[in-house]
Amino acid sequence: xxxxxxxPVLLISALLLASTPILLAxxxxxxxxxxxxxNLGVEGMMIVGAVSxxxxxxxxxxxxxxxxxxxxxxxxxxxxxxxxxxVLLSNQVATGLGLTLFGLGISSLMGQGYVGIRxxxxxxxxxxxxxELPVVGPVLFSQHALVYLxxxxxxxxxxxxxxxxxxxxxxxxxxxxxxAHALGYSVLGTRLAAIAFGGALAGLGGACLSLVIVPQWTxxxxxxxxxxxxxxxxxxxxxAWRVLLGAYLFGGVSVLQLNLQAAGIAIPVELLSMSPxxxxxxxxxxxxxxxxxxxxxxxxxxxxxxHASG
Amino acid sequence: MRREPGSxxxxxxxxxxxxxxGLRKAYPGVVANDDVSFAARRGEVHALLGENGAGKSTxxxxxxxxxxxxxxxxxxxxxxxxxxxxxxxxQAGVAMVFQHFSLFEAxxxxxxxxxxxxxxxxxxxxxxxxRDVSExxxxxxxxxxxxxTLSAGERQRVExxxxxxxxxxxxxxxxxxxxxxxxxxxxxxxxxxxxxTEGKLILYISHKLEEIRALCDWATILRHGKxxxxxxxxxxxxxxxxxxxxxxxxxxxxxxxREPGEVALSIAGLTAASxxxxxxxxxxxxxxxxxxxxxxxxxxxxxxxxxxxAVLSGEARSxxxxxxxxxxxxxxxxxxxxxxLGVLAAPEERLGHATAPDMxxxxxxxxxxxxxxxxxxxxxxxWGKARAHAEHVIAQFxxxxxxxxxxxxxxxxxxxxxxxxGREILQQPxxxxxxxxxxxxxxxxxxxxxxxxxDxxxxxxxxxxxxxxxxxxxxxxxxxxxxxxxxLSKPRDTDGLTLEEIGLMLGGAHDLExxxxxxxxxxxxxxxxxxx
Numbered sequence: 001x002x003x004x005x006x007x008p009v010l011l012i013s014a015l016l017l018a019s020t021p022i023l024l025a026x027x028x029x030x031x032x033x034x035x036x037x038x039n040l041g042v043e044g045m046m047i048v049g050a051v052s053x054x055x056x057x058x059x060x061x062x063x064x065x066x067x068x069x070x071x072x073x074x075x076x077x078x079x080x081x082x083x084x085x086x087v088l089l090s091n092q093v094a095t096g097l098g099l100t101l102f103g104l105g106i107s108s109l110m111g112q113g114y115v116g117i118r119x120x121x122x123x124x125x126x127x128x129x130x131x132e133l134p135v136v137g138p139v140l141f142s143q144h145a146l147v148y149l150x151x152x153x154x155x156x157x158x159x160x161x162x163x164x165x166x167x168x169x170x171x172x173x174x175x176x177x178x179x180a181h182a183l184g185y186s187v188l189g190t191r192l193a194a195i196a197f198g199g200a201l202a203g204l205g206g207a208c209l210s211l212v213i214v215p216q217w218t219x220x221x222x223x224x225x226x227x228x229x230x231x232x233x234x235x236x237x238x239x240a241w242r243v244l245l246g247a248y249l250f251g252g253v254s255v256l257q258l259n260l261q262a263a264g265i266a267i268p269v270e271l272l273s274m275s276p277x278x279x280x281x282x283x284x285x286x287x288x289x290x291x292x293x294x295x296x297x298x299x300x301x302x303x304x305x306x307h308a309s310g
Numbered sequence: 311m312r313r314e315p316g317s318x319x320x321x322x323x324x325x326x327x328x329x330x331x332g333l334r335k336a337y338p339g340v341v342a343n344d345d346v347s348f349a350a351r352r353g354e355v356h357a358l359l360g361e362n363g364a365g366k367s368t369x370x371x372x373x374x375x376x377x378x379x380x381x382x383x384x385x386x387x388x389x390x391x392x393x394x395x396x397x398x399x400x401q402a403g404v405a406m407v408f409q410h411f412s413l414f415e416a417x418x419x420x421x422x423x424x425x426x427x428x429x430x431x432x433x434x435x436x437x438x439x440x441r442d443v444s445e446x447x448x449x450x451x452x453x454x455x456x457x458x459t460l461s462a463g464e465r466q467r468v469e470x471x472x473x474x475x476x477x478x479x480x481x482x483x484x485x486x487x488x489x490x491x492x493x494x495x496x497x498x499x500x501x502x503x504x505x506x507t508e509g510k511l512i513l514y515i516s517h518k519l520e521e522i523r524a525l526c527d528w529a530t531i532l533r534h535g536k537x538x539x540x541x542x543x544x545x546x547x548x549x550x551x552x553x554x555x556x557x558x559x560x561x562x563x564x565x566x567x568r569e570p571g572e573v574a575l576s577i578a579g580l581t582a583a584s585x586x587x588x589x590x591x592x593x594x595x596x597x598x599x600x601x602x603x604x605x606x607x608x609x610x611x612x613x614x615x616x617x618x619x620a621v622l623s624g625e626a627r628s629x630x631x632x633x634x635x636x637x638x639x640x641x642x643x644x645x646x647x648x649x650x651l652g653v654l655a656a657p658e659e660r661l662g663h664a665t666a667p668d669m670x671x672x673x674x675x676x677x678x679x680x681x682x683x684x685x686x687x688x689x690x691x692x693w694g695k696a697r698a699h700a701e702h703v704i705a706q707f708x709x710x711x712x713x714x715x716x717x718x719x720x721x722x723x724x725x726x727x728x729x730x731x732g733r734e735i736l737q738q739p740x741x742x743x744x745x746x747x748x749x750x751x752x753x754x755x756x757x758x759x760x761x762x763x764x765d766x767x768x769x770x771x772x773x774x775x776x777x778x779x780x781x782x783x784x785x786x787x788x789x790x791x792x793x794x795x796x797x798l799s800k801p802r803d804t805d806g807l808t809l810e811e812i813g814l815m816l817g818g819a820h821d822l823e824x825x826x827x828x829x830x831x832x833x834x835x836x837x838x839x840x841x842x
């Protein structure tokens with residue numbers, strides 16, 4: 001066992017990147033759920049984003065185009081879910097599960113010719129001056145652009161829901177769609193926009209995995225991260241900053257346990273592997289243990305079908 | 311109270327602010343509005359009077375732009391008015407206070423107000439304006455409180471202030487008093503009278519005749535989607551209005567003459583927290599109900615009614631000896647054990663709590679009666695017995711359905727409520743607890759249900775009726791107790807109890823300056839009698 005081989009600076013740096021796919025997907029799902037829609041298809045949207053982004057980046061040679069393609073493809077898939085559940089009034093849980101299975105299937109079909117290829121490298125974004133700082137510099141200011149984007153997404157979603165009129169309407173729709181409809185707001189429009197946004201962020205998260213973290217395409221490479229994102233939204237009681245905490249906790253413990261495994265610590269590998277899931281859920285359960293407050297923050301119309309009957 | 315010189319003639323001469331001509335709106339199988347016409351002026355409180363299902367709500371939803379008429383036209387201030395959405399209506403100066411509040415519990419007052427405005431000012435400015443308007447109209451309100459923590463009266467204030475901030479010409483009030491204490495009604499009436507002197511038109515929807523006679527300058531009466539009358543309600547008796555509205559003579563429940571027997575159920579010093587997010591804790595509860603009596607429990611919604619029903623039905627359990635059935639401690643028993651002992655309950659929410667909406671009446675009958683009616687043997691349901699029970703209920707309580715195989719969701723509110731109450735009564739309960747037994751029902755169905763509760767008590771059962779309809783409680787209950795913020799007042803005999811005393815028992819209005827709340831509207835207790 002050699003704990004000295006674990007470098008805390010590298011660890012934190014790795015944590016930020018490793019958490020980004022989950023954080024992006026979770027922020028998207030947070031907005032979707034705040035509008036009152038439960039989309040269980042996050043995993044499917046992520047993997048479709050991963051494969052579409054990978055293909056676009058390889059074909060065009062531009063990682064930026066890859067990210068755009070990933071967001072667009074996953075948003076289209078999300079809108080499929082939106083049309084099914086919001087227009088054709090199908091069951092949200094069943095449709096969301098179907099979306100995940102569909103996404104996993106179609107992504108492996110699409111990615112058949114792309115296994116084993118390396119995508120164009122997407123460089124780190126060194127912020128001038130700041131990245132020169134000792135210790136903090138490499139940790140905080142020399143990350144991939146997506147890391148900054150995901151943090152901006154957290155701040156943006158928090159600000160949008162708290163301070164903008166459109167965010168207020170979105171929360172109102174999620175709280176009581178009948179009342180929002182009675183006041184003349186478009187429940188359908190608000191929800192479709194939220195669903196598309198959620199899809200785009202999940203797609204970006206997927207592409208972050210296939211283009212930056214791994215970087216390679218393999219079938220089923222999201223490996224349950226979409227489900228973790230879903231769980232983090234619920235256990236983070238629909239608050240942007242708690243979701244951030246949850247995502248970084250999960251990413252952090254994941255990276256740490258890999259390091260501990262490599263260092264040969266005397267804990268069974270199985271226990272270490274399950275630790276990120278256990279610790280994340282435990283911590284979030286404890287901070288959201290005030291059941292009433294958590295309930296008050298939960299969107300009241302979550303998962304309920306809305307049909308304007310006049 | 312302001313009064314126009316002259317009556318019909320003079321009224322018709324001045325130009326109407328809102329005019330509706332030949333409005334028709336049909337849904338599959340029912341014509342909600344058929345050739346409805348009326349005109350209303352500025353500075354008028356104009357009543358739309360009618361039973362549930364008479365088409366009042368459809369009519370105002372059309373005026374507010376939520377529905378589009380199939381035929382007919384509307385004029386606002388002499389111009390054609392055809393709002394495509396509530397946004398259009400609000401821009402044209404039409405605002406509406408909804409019957410079931412269109413509020414968002416998890417948002418605060420200012421956010422709720424902002425959602426009802428076309429171009430809301432920044433939040434800080436809005437908070438100041440809310441404070442200003444609420445002081446001007448005597449409706450105190452804190453913009454930063456979560457709506458989920460407000461009482462029903464305060465919630466209505468949020469809706470009214472939301473409307474007033476837009477300076478509307480027409481204010482639509484849909485059944486505004488159904489959830490208010492008498493004192494809160496008095497404040498509301500003061501506000502409305504003040505708005506009338508400011509020259510606004512108030513469309514006031516209600517089926518409460520005394521209120522309309524106390525407040526309104528003109529009434530348009532609807533029945534089955536058609537206008538059946540139009541009059542100055544102050545010049546008609548309540549009975550005349552009722553007959554125009556209902557179209558037939560009402561059968562009033564027989565008088566209550568019973569000798570109460572021994573104590574059937576008692577609760578001593580029970581305190582129970584609520585399971586719901588914005589629920590009310592029951593505090594130090596004492597209650598005693600005797601055989602042969604109806605104990606009426608009044609109170610404004612959200613003061614612990616649901617929690618009280620849960621404690622009585624066994625959905626919320628408590629210490630064993632906190633609830634006694636005779637001498638038997640049943641506090642720790644769940645609903646099934648209590649049902650077997652004869653403690654039955656019919657909750658307020660008909661679909662989803664009292665019945666499973668997508669199951670048939672037979673199945674719903676079995677769910678409630680399986681123990682007491684012996685419908686289950688060795689784990690198997692005897693569907694023959696269940697069907698017989700359901701059909702018995704349907705026949706005896708005049709439930710109008712194609713058959714016992716219909717699903718609960720397909721029944722109208724009145725029919726389903728008759729089924730729910732009948733299902734419990736035919737199990738011969740020792741103690742029956744009902745919450746809001748006639749909520750949203752028309753007068754005939756409500757009268758039938760009240761009569762069946764009186765009959766049940768006459769047969770020697772103990773009945774607890776939890777209701778927000780004070781007239782109903784005065785009519786059928788032997789003793790009255792008020793539920794206020796989770797506390798139950800000492801019960802009083804209903805004979806000789808005045809509405810003012812009840813208002814005080816209910817805790818009166820919230821945040822009132824002393825004395826202001828005691829100016830009562832002209833409203834009489836009970837049915838039949840009227841005050842000028």
